[in-house]
Structures are given as structure tokens and as C-alpha cells.
Amino acid sequence: MSAGTYAPNPGAAPLPRMIAAQAALETKMLLRNGEQLLLTVVIPTLLLVLFSSVDIVDTGSGDAVDFLAPGVLALAVMSTAFTGQAIATGFERRYGVLKRLGASPLPRWGLMAAKTLSVLVTEVLQVLLLTVIALALGWSPHGNPLTVLLLLVLGTAAFSGLGLLMAGTLKAEATLAAANLVFLLLLVGGGVIVPLDKFPDAAQSVLGLLPISALSDGLRDVLQHGASMPWGDLGILAVWAVVGLGAAGRFFRWE
Numbered sequence: 001m002s003a004g005t006y007a008p009n010p011g012a013a014p015l016p017r018m019i020a021a022q023a024a025l026e027t028k029m030l031l032r033n034g035e036q037l038l039l040t041v042v043i044p045t046l047l048l049v050l051f052s053s054v055d056i057v058d059t060g061s062g063d064a065v066d067f068l069a070p071g072v073l074a075l076a077v078m079s080t081a082f083t084g085q086a087i088a089t090g091f092e093r094r095y096g097v098l099k100r101l102g103a104s105p106l107p108r109w110g111l112m113a114a115k116t117l118s119v120l121v122t123e124v125l126q127v128l129l130l131t132v133i134a135l136a137l138g139w140s141p142h143g144n145p146l147t148v149l150l151l152l153v154l155g156t157a158a159f160s161g162l163g164l165l166m167a168g169t170l171k172a173e174a175t176l177a178a179a180n181l182v183f184l185l186l187l188v189g190g191g192v193i194v195p196l197d198k199f200p201d202a203a204q205s206v207l208g209l210l211p212i213s214a215l216s217d218g219l220r221d222v223l224q225h226g227a228s229m230p231w232g233d234l235g236i237l238a239v240w241a242v243v244g245l246g247a248a249g250r251f252f253r254w255e
Contacts, residue, residue: 012105013105015106015107015110018105018106018110019106019110019113019114019117020114020117022101022106022110022111022114023113023114023115023117023118023121026114026115026117026118027118027121027122029088030084030088030118030122031122033088036084036088039079039083039084039183040076040079040080040084040122040126041126041129043075043079044072044075044076044079044126044130045129045130045133047068047072047075047192047193048065048068048069048072048130048133048134048137049133049137051064051068051193052064052065052068052069052134052137053137057193057194058195058198059195060195062224063138063139063140065134065137065138065139066139066140066223066224067195067220067224068134068193069130069131069134069139069141069223070216070219070220070222070223070224071191071192071193071216071219071220072130072134072192073126073127073130073131073152073216073219074155074190074192074212074215074216074219075187075192075212075216076123076126076127076130077123077126077152077155077156077159077215078155078159078183078186078211078212078215079183080119080122080123080126081119081123081155081156081158081159081160081163082159082160082162082163082179082182082183083163083179083180083182083183084122084163085115085119085160085163085164085167086162086163086164086166086167086175086178086179087167087175087176087179087180088167089115089163089164089167089168090166090167090170090171090172090175090176090179091172091175091176093167093168093172093253093254093255094171094172096255098111098254098255099254099255102254108254112164116156116160119156119160120156123152123156127152141223141224142222142223142224142225142226143221143222143223143225143226143227143228144222144228147222147227147228147229147230148219148222148223150234151215151218151219151222151230151233151234151237152215152219154215154234154237154238154241155211155214155215155237157237157241157244157245158211158215158237158240158241158244159211159244160244160245161240161241161243161244161245161246161247161248162211162240162244162248163179164244164245164248164252165244165247165248165251165252166178166179167252168248168251168252168253168254169251169252169253186210186212189203189207189210190207190210190212190213190216191207191208191212191213191216191217191220192212192216196208196213196217209236211236211237211240214232214233214234214236214237214240215233215237217230217233218230218233218234218237221233
């Protein structure tokens with residue numbers, strides 16, 4: 001037996017493996033959290049089924065589900081990338097979890113990448129579930145799937161940046177209250193359930209610049225009207241993504 005046969009070989013795992021393991025852990029924690037599931041799955045599903053089945057809001061000509069499905073998909077992205085991520089990250093920061101993870105072999109940017117991957121995996125599950133339900137309700141989507149994917153990715157980047165900015169600058173309790181309040185306000189005024197043309201003209205010009213409005217209108221233009229590429233909405237989402245992620249990277253506090 002040669003010397004060193006049983007010697008340990010310490011060292012960190014390869015970076016992609018560390019990010020994948022952390023992303024898997026983040027996803028499991030999210031899916032096991034009842035409050036998160038209520039926010040990311042139950043509420044969008046109930047809204048889709050209720051407003052598609054009961055004539056409560058005037059969604060214009062055509063089936064209500066054709067108007068509602070794109071908006072609810074946008075709501076699902078916001079609930080996961082913004083509200084859920086902001087609340088979870090805010091409390092991880094308060095309890096010192098982020099500080100301890102920041103001292104691990106996984107670099108801090110790797111932790112943020114893992115959180116982003118977890119958000120994307122959750123969104124895939126959300127989109128699949130909501131699409132199946134909408135199709136069962138009579139939804140007839142149109143448009144290019146790649147354009148839809150681009151809108152969802154840009155929307156995720158925009159909301160993720162804003163959520164991390166909030167979680168990294170406010171106290172956990174303030175993040176909890178603010179994230180839920182923003183979720184409710186954007187649900188009502190972001191063109192998800194109520195069309196923007198139901199608001200006064202002055203309000204429409206402001207609301208149309210919100211990321212939730214750009215995402216829901218862009219998805220609606222493609223999936224309901226068969227538009228090729230909603231450049232205006234893509235531009236709004238891109239600006240929010242750059243500003244949100246840039247500000248989060250600049251002002252995020254780990255302690």
C-alpha cells in the first residue's frame with residue numbers, strides 16, 4: 001500500500017455543480033412553502049378560473065380567457081420573480097443565511113445565479129400548469145413561442161432585479177409588507193384582469209410604463225392578436241431589467 005492512498009482530497013466542488021445544487025435546494029424550499037405556493041400557484045389559478053367562468057369584468061370582444069390567460073401568465077412571473085423572491089431573500093438576509101452562504105465556496109454572484117435558476121424552474125411549472133388550465137377553459141393562443149419566451153425572460157429579469165433590490169435594502173418586515181402591497185396594486189392596475197383602457201387617459205400613460213403592464217400587454221399582443229414582436233413592451237421590460245438588476249447589484253446589503 002503506497003503512502004497517501006487514503007489521503008483526503010479536500011476542495012470545493014466545480015462551480016456549475018455548486019450552483020445547480022443550490023438552485024435545487026432553493027426550488028425545493030419554495031415548493032414546500034405553503035405561503036409561497038398560495039402566492040405563485042393558487043392565486044393565479046383561481047383568478048384565471050374565476051374570471052374566465054364568471055362575467056365580472058368587461059374584457060372586450062371574444063372569450064374572456066383569451067384576454068385573461070396572458071395577463072395571468074404575467075402575474076405568475078411577477079409573483080415568483082418579484083414578490084416571492086423578495087420576501088424569501090429578505091428573511092434570509094435578516095436571519096444571517098445570506099451572510100453565511102456568502103462565506104461558503106459558492107461566490108455571491110453564484111448564489112444569485114442559483115436563486116435566478118430556481119425562479120426560472122418555478123416559472124416553467126407555473127406556465128405549464130396555467131397553460132393546461134387555460135386550454136381546458138377554451139383558450140386559443142396564437143403567435144411565435146420564441147417571442148413569448150423572450151417576453152417571459154425579460155419580465156423575469158425585470159421583476160427579479162426589483163425584488164432583490166427591495167430585499168437587499170429594506171428590513172424583512174418592511175419587505176414583506178411592501179412586496180405584498182405592490183403585488184395587489186399591480187394586480188389591479190397592471191392590466192392583468194382589468195384592461196388598461198378602462199382607466200382614465202392620464203392613468204393609462206403611466207400604468208403602461210409599469211413592467212407588469214408591459215409584460216401582460218406584450219403577451220396579449222402575441223398570444224391573443226398574433227403580433228410578431230411587441231418592440232415597445234420589450235423595450236420597457238429591458239429598461240426595467242437593466243435598472244433593477246443594476247440597482248440591486250449596487251445597493252444590495254448582505255447583512
